[in-house]
Amino acid sequence: MDQDPDAALLGRLRAGDEQAFVMLVRRHHDAMLHLARGYVPSMAVAEEVVQDTWLGVLRGLSGFEGRSSVRTWLLRILVNRARTAGARERRSVAVSDPEPTVDPSRFDRAGAWAIPPEHWAEQADDRLDAVKLAGRLRSAIDELPGRQREVVTLRDVEGMTSEEVCGVLEISEGNQRVLLHRGRSRLRQILETEFGEA
Amino acid sequence: MLGKLLARRRGIVCQQAVELVTDYLEGALSRADRRRFEAHLAACPHCTEYLAQMRKTIALTGTVTTADLSPQMADEFITLYRRWQADPGGEAE
Numbered sequence: 001m002d003q004d005p006d007a008a009l010l011g012r013l014r015a016g017d018e019q020a021f022v023m024l025v026r027r028h029h030d031a032m033l034h035l036a037r038g039y040v041p042s043m044a045v046a047e048e049v050v051q052d053t054w055l056g057v058l059r060g061l062s063g064f065e066g067r068s069s070v071r072t073w074l075l076r077i078l079v080n081r082a083r084t085a086g087a088r089e090r091r092s093v094a095v096s097d098p099e100p101t102v103d104p105s106r107f108d109r110a111g112a113w114a115i116p117p118e119h120w121a122e123q124a125d126d127r128l129d130a131v132k133l134a135g136r137l138r139s140a141i142d143e144l145p146g147r148q149r150e151v152v153t154l155r156d157v158e159g160m161t162s163e164e165v166c167g168v169l170e171i172s173e174g175n176q177r178v179l180l181h182r183g184r185s186r187l188r189q190i191l192e193t194e195f196g197e198a
Numbered sequence: 199m200l201g202k203l204l205a206r207r208r209g210i211v212c213q214q215a216v217e218l219v220t221d222y223l224e225g226a227l228s229r230a231d232r233r234r235f236e237a238h239l240a241a242c243p244h245c246t247e248y249l250a251q252m253r254k255t256i257a258l259t260g261t262v263t264t265a266d267l268s269p270q271m272a273d274e275f276i277t278l279y280r281r282w283q284a285d286p287g288g289e290a291e
Contacts, residue, residue: 058279
């Protein structure tokens with residue numbers, strides 16, 4: 001437990017350390033904002049949800065029992081509040097439709113590549129400016145459909161495990177993989193376009 | 199659906215392979231499907247590149263930096279904290 005910086009900060013926070021609170025906020029603020037934004041109509045409302053979440057965290061400090069990681073606990077509180085604020089139906093997430101993630105016209109009738117991917121994976125770092133790429137990816141992530149954005153943000157930007165993500169979003173491993181696959185495939189496609197133009 | 203497709207034939211085609219990439223990377227394929235997937239890759243440079251591109255995409259997504267708290271936001275959270283400390287139960291909703 002002591003290796004988890006969040007747990008250490010939470011300990012200090014419980015002891016009344018104001019700076020520990022700001023540090024904890026700092027560590028999770030951006031993820032929370034992007035996560036909340038998937039449920040509510042505007043960034044302003046997302047910011048309110050995040051503030052409301054932290055107030056809830058402070059009031060619930062004594063209730064945290066360490067059964068999940070601090071991060072999972074925080075993000076769950078956030079998701080619950082964002083869902084309430086957005087009143088968005090969870091069932092509206094259609095994860096079962098088997099839409100292809102690569103344009104079918106790129107394959108021949110037998111399903112083999114007709115227009116194969118150009119090779120760029122190896123030279124990606126040399127061909128485009130890393131800062132520009134990260135910026136392009138940031139906006140591409142923001143444009144993903146809600147659930148894909150959440151899963152990609154938590155898994156690939158925040159580096160959470162699939163178990164953590166399923167715990168935060170309360171979705172099954174299978175759904176998580178489908179959403180991750182769609183999101184990542186879309187981002188690959190964006191990069192393909194970027195490299196095609198480079 | 200894909201599982202049934204795979205069971206029906208011995209090999210897989212490119213269009214199926216690209217849809218299995220995430221399951222493969224997540225270690226979610228059955229042993230038989232993983233073997234078929236890897237056999238396909240061994241014979242298909244395009245799908246090998248596609249897999250490399252997905253890996254690269256994941257790596258690049260990991261470089262997307264998260265925005266730091268602005269000084270103004272930090273101040274707001276300090277205010278939030280002090281308000282809570284003054285009134286831990288929270289009458290002022």
